[in-house]
Amino acid sequence: MLKNDLLLRAAKGLEVERAPVWLMRQAGRVLPEYRATRSKAKNFIEFVKNPELACEVTIQPVDILNVDAAIIFSDILVIPEAMGLPYQMIESKGPWFEHTVKNKNDIDNLIIADAEKLNYVIKAIQLTKKELDNRVPLIGFAGAPWTIFAYMIEGSGSKTFSKAKQFLYTQPELSHQLLEKITLSTINYLKAQVSAGADIVQLFDSWAGVLSEKMYYEFSLNYISKICDALSPLVPVTVFAKDAHYATQKISETSCHSIGLDWTMNPETARKFSSNKTLQGNADPCLLYAEESKIIEETQIMLRAFGKNRYICNLGHGLYPDIDKQKVKLFVDVVKEFTW
Amino acid sequence: MLKNDLLLRAAKGLEVERAPVWLMRQAGRVLPEYRATRSKAKNFIEFVKNPELACEVTIQPVDILNVDAAIIFSDILVIPEAMGLPYQMIESKGPWFEHTVKNKNDIDNLIIADAEKLNYVIKAIQLTKKELDNRVPLIGFAGAPWTIFAYMIEGSGSKTFSKAKQFLYTQPELSHQLLEKITLSTINYLKAQVSAGADIVQLFDSWAGVLSEKMYYEFSLNYISKICDALSPLVPVTVFAKDAHYATQKISETSCHSIGLDWTMNPETARKFSSNKTLQGNADPCLLYAEESKIIEETQIMLRAFGKNRYICNLGHGLYPDIDKQKVKLFVDVVKEFTW
Numbered sequence: 001m002l003k004n005d006l007l008l009r010a011a012k013g014l015e016v017e018r019a020p021v022w023l024m025r026q027a028g029r030v031l032p033e034y035r036a037t038r039s040k041a042k043n044f045i046e047f048v049k050n051p052e053l054a055c056e057v058t059i060q061p062v063d064i065l066n067v068d069a070a071i072i073f074s075d076i077l078v079i080p081e082a083m084g085l086p087y088q089m090i091e092s093k094g095p096w097f098e099h100t101v102k103n104k105n106d107i108d109n110l111i112i113a114d115a116e117k118l119n120y121v122i123k124a125i126q127l128t129k130k131e132l133d134n135r136v137p138l139i140g141f142a143g144a145p146w147t148i149f150a151y152m153i154e155g156s157g158s159k160t161f162s163k164a165k166q167f168l169y170t171q172p173e174l175s176h177q178l179l180e181k182i183t184l185s186t187i188n189y190l191k192a193q194v195s196a197g198a199d200i201v202q203l204f205d206s207w208a209g210v211l212s213e214k215m216y217y218e219f220s221l222n223y224i225s226k227i228c229d230a231l232s233p234l235v236p237v238t239v240f241a242k243d244a245h246y247a248t249q250k251i252s253e254t255s256c257h258s259i260g261l262d263w264t265m266n267p268e269t270a271r272k273f274s275s276n277k278t279l280q281g282n283a284d285p286c287l288l289y290a291e292e293s294k295i296i297e298e299t300q301i302m303l304r305a306f307g308k309n310r311y312i313c314n315l316g317h318g319l320y321p322d323i324d325k326q327k328v329k330l331f332v333d334v335v336k337e338f339t340w
Numbered sequence: 341m342l343k344n345d346l347l348l349r350a351a352k353g354l355e356v357e358r359a360p361v362w363l364m365r366q367a368g369r370v371l372p373e374y375r376a377t378r379s380k381a382k383n384f385i386e387f388v389k390n391p392e393l394a395c396e397v398t399i400q401p402v403d404i405l406n407v408d409a410a411i412i413f414s415d416i417l418v419i420p421e422a423m424g425l426p427y428q429m430i431e432s433k434g435p436w437f438e439h440t441v442k443n444k445n446d447i448d449n450l451i452i453a454d455a456e457k458l459n460y461v462i463k464a465i466q467l468t469k470k471e472l473d474n475r476v477p478l479i480g481f482a483g484a485p486w487t488i489f490a491y492m493i494e495g496s497g498s499k500t501f502s503k504a505k506q507f508l509y510t511q512p513e514l515s516h517q518l519l520e521k522i523t524l525s526t527i528n529y530l531k532a533q534v535s536a537g538a539d540i541v542q543l544f545d546s547w548a549g550v551l552s553e554k555m556y557y558e559f560s561l562n563y564i565s566k567i568c569d570a571l572s573p574l575v576p577v578t579v580f581a582k583d584a585h586y587a588t589q590k591i592s593e594t595s596c597h598s599i600g601l602d603w604t605m606n607p608e609t610a611r612k613f614s615s616n617k618t619l620q621g622n623a624d625p626c627l628l629y630a631e632e633s634k635i636i637e638e639t640q641i642m643l644r645a646f647g648k649n650r651y652i653c654n655l656g657h658g659l660y661p662d663i664d665k666q667k668v669k670l671f672v673d674v675v676k677e678f679t680w
Contacts, residue, residue: 159499160625160626160660162625162626162629162660162662165624165626165629166626166629168626169626169627169629169630169634170629170630170631209583209604211604212603212604212624212656213604213606215624243549243583243604244604245585245586245604246585246604246605246606246609263552264549264551264552264553264583264584264585264586265586266553266586269586284505284552284555285500285502286500286502286505286506286508286509287509289502289505289506289509289510290509290510291510294509316552320500320502322502
C-alpha cells in the first residue's frame with residue numbers, strides 16, 4: 001500500500017486533501033546530486049541503460065525535493081532503439097540517429113519491440129519500486145507515436161520537423177504503417193512498465209505542436225487513443241501534448257485519465273473543454289527564475305485557477321537545467337502548504 | 341493608383357472579387373532567381389543593406405509567382421543594429437549577436453533609432469515602388485518588440501528563449517524600459533517605410549509562443565498595440581503573433597486591421613474571436629510538399645473555411661527553402677482560380 005497516493009487519487013478524479021505535485025525533468029540536471037550520478041556513466045545512453053544509476057536519480061527528487069511522485073529516469077528514444085534504430089545523445093545538441101526511416105523497406109525492417117528489448121528499463125522500475133518502499137507512486141512513461149515517428153524520420157531535433165511532416169503529406173499510408181508499429185511497441189513497453197510496478201503512465205507528445213489540428217487527429221491522437229485504451233484499464237494514463245492547444249477537447253474524448261497542459265494554456269478554458277478529466281500543469285518553467293515572492297504569488301494564482309480536485313500540480317514543460325534547486329523546493333512547498 | 345489593390349481592400353474589410361494571396365518568405369530561397377541575386381552579395385548583412393539587390397528579390401515573386409503583393413526584402417534584426425547592437429547571420433545557424441543586453445547600463449547605451457539609421461531599407465522601398473510601377477501593393481514590416489527584445493537578450497535563436505524570459509521575470513522594470521525603446525524605434529522605422537511608399541505594414545511576433553498568456557499581454561501585446569495606434573491611421577496594419585493561440589481576441593481589440601494566423605489555428609474559432617478584423621493565413625508550409633491534388637484540395641478547404649471577404653490568403657509561416665517553386669505557383673493559382 002502506498003503511503004502517499006495523492007497522485008493516483010487526483011488522476012482518477014477522487015477526493016484529495018490537497019493537489020499532488022511533481023515536476024517534469026525533476027530527475028535531471030537541476031539537481032547537483034543528479035550530475036554526480038550522471039558522471040559515473042560513460043555517456044547518456046550508458047546512463048539510461050544502467051538500472052542502478054537510473055534508480056538512483058529517479059529517487060533523488062523524492063528525497064531532496066519532497067515531491068509526491070517519482071518518474072522513472074529514462075528517455076523516450078529507447079523505443080526507436082528497441083525497434084532497430086539506435087541513436088546517440090550528442091552533448092548540447094540532442095539526439096542524433098545515424099540511420100533514419102526513408103521508405104517502405106526501412107519500415108519493414110523495423111521490429112515491433114517487445115519488453116525483452118527494454119529489459120534495462122523494466123529492471124530499473126523493479127529496483128526503484130523496491131527502493132521507494134511505497135513512499136510515493138512511480139510514474140512510467142513513453143513518447144507518443146507521432147513524436148517518436150518525428151525523430152525516426154528527421155534523425156534529430158528540428159525547429160519545424162519539416163522532413164517528418166513531408167513524409168506525412170507525401171506518404172500517408174506508409175506513415176500509418178510506421179505509426180502502427182510504434183504504437184504496438186509502445187503498448188508492449190508500457191504494459192511491461194506496469195507489470196514491473198509503474199503506478200501510472202504518461203505519454204509525452206513533445207512535437208504535437210508542429211502539426212495542424214486535422215493532421216494531429218489523424219497522425220497522432222488516433223494512436224494515442226489506442227495506447228490509452230490498452231493501458232487505462234490497468235493504471236491511470238496522462239496525455240501531455242505540448243503546444244496542441246486546439247486538441248484539449250478531443251484528448252478528453254480518449255480513455256485517458258488526465259491531460260497535461262503547457263504554460264500557454266488557460267486553466268479555465270482547459271476545464272471547459274475537458275470537464276471529465278484531471279488536468280496537470282502548467283507553470284512556466286521560467287517562473288522559477290523569479291524572486292521568491294513572485295514564485296509564491298504566481299503559484300498560488302495557478303492553484304486557485306485549477307482548484308483542489310482533478311488537478312496535479314506541475315510545470316508546463318520540463319525543468320531547465322540552470323534553475324536554482326532552492327526555487328524548485330519553494331515551488332513544491334508552496335503547493336504543499338496552500339490552504340484550499 | 342494601384343492596378344491591383346485587392347490586398348488593401350481585404351485588409352480594410354472592403355468588398356473583394358476574390359481573396360488576395362501572397363506568401364511569407366516569398367522573396368527567398370524557394371526561388372532559384374533569389375539564390376542567383378543573393379550570390380552577388382558577400383554575406384547576408386551586405387545583401388540586406390544593398391537597396392538594388394533588395395529591390396530585385398522583392399519584385400521577383402510578383403513576376404514569377406504572380407502574387408498579389410510584394411513584401412520588402414529585409415530582416416527584422418535591422419532594428420537592434422540601428423539601436424546599437426549589430427549582429428551577424430551565420431550560415432545554417434541563424435542570427436548571432438556579439439554583444440547582448442544584460443543590465444540597465446546596456447539599455448541606457450542603446451539609442452532610439454531614427455529612420456536615418458535605416459536609410460538602406462527606405463531606399464530599397466523607394467526603388468521597389470518605382471520598379472513595381474503600381475502593379476501590386478508593397479508590404480513593409482518590422483519585428484514585434486518582444487521578438488526583437490528576445491534576440492537582444494538571448495543573442496541568438498533559442499528553443500526556449502529562457503534567458504530573455506528570465507530577464508522578464510527578474511527585471512520587469514528594465515524589460516519595460518527596453519521594450520519602450522524598441523517600440524519607439526519601430527514606430528520611427530515603420531512611419532519612414534510608409535513615407536517611402538509602403539502601402540501596408542506587418543508586425544512579426546515570431547517568438548510570441550514562448551510566453552504565457554499573462555506575460556504576453558504585459559510584455560508583448562501592450563507594445564504591439566502602441567505601434568498599431570501609431571501606424572493604423574496611415575496604412576493597414578497586420579499583426580502576426582506566431583503560436584499565441586490564446587491572444588486572437590485581445591489582438592482584435594487593438595487598432596490593427598488584420599491578424600495573421602499560424603497553421604495550428606482553426607479558421608472558424610479565429611473568426612469567432614475577431615469578427616471585426618481581416619484574417620491572414622494559414623496553410624501549413626509543409627502542405628506544399630504534397631502532391632498536386634492534395635495541395636488543391638486542402639487549399640480549397642481553407643478558402644471555404646475563411647470565406648471571400650476579410651481574408652488574405654497566405655501560409656501559416658514562411659516558405660521553407662526546399663519547397664518546389666512549381667508547388668508554390670500551384671498554391672497561388674488555386675487561390676486565384678477559386679470560384680467563390
